[in-house]
Amino acid sequence: MRVVVALGGNALQKRGEPMTVENQRDNVRTAxxxxxxxxMEHELVISHGNGPQVGLLSLQASSYDEASTYPFDVLGAQTEGMIGYFIEQELGNYLPFEKPIATILTMTEVDADDPAMADPT
Incomplete structure (x- = not known):
């Protein structure tokens, strides 16, 4: 059976917790x-948020004056890859080597004519 689990970005980087790679990896390990x-028993699909991670990466990038910052879609892809990498490593530590694990990045398509684009939140 296929089982889908969603991990929120705040579950991976808890509110009020220092935003360190060690804390995030510990949270991923726990999950x-x-x-x-x-x-072990099912086909597991893990979806995850990345809001806090994108925010941190954006702040880090904006502190570098020598170049323009990356757009949010690129920051999103970077953080998706990082989180996927952490999940693969940590889940792989609990599964037999033969059990395949993969990360798939997503791409979001936005309709520029969507009325919600006039007042993004």
């Missing part, structure tokens, strides 16, 4: 430890 029995 993967809990999900590994599911992955």
């Amino acid at each position: 993967c430890r809990a999900l590994s029995p599911v992955a």
Whole structure:
């Protein structure tokens, strides 16, 4: 059976917790430890948020004056790759080597004529 689990960006980087790679990896490890029995018995699909991670990367990039900052779609892809990498590593530590794990990046298409684009939140 295919099982889909969604991890929010705030579950991966908890509110009020210092935004360090060690904290994020610990949070991913905790989630993967809990999900590994599911992955052993089923086809597990993990979706995840990345809001705090994109925000941090944007702040870091904006502090560099020598070049223009990357657009948010690129920052989103960078953080998706990073989180996917962490999930692959940590989940892989709980699964047999033969169990395949993969990260798939997403691309968001936005309709520029959507009325919501006039007042983004």
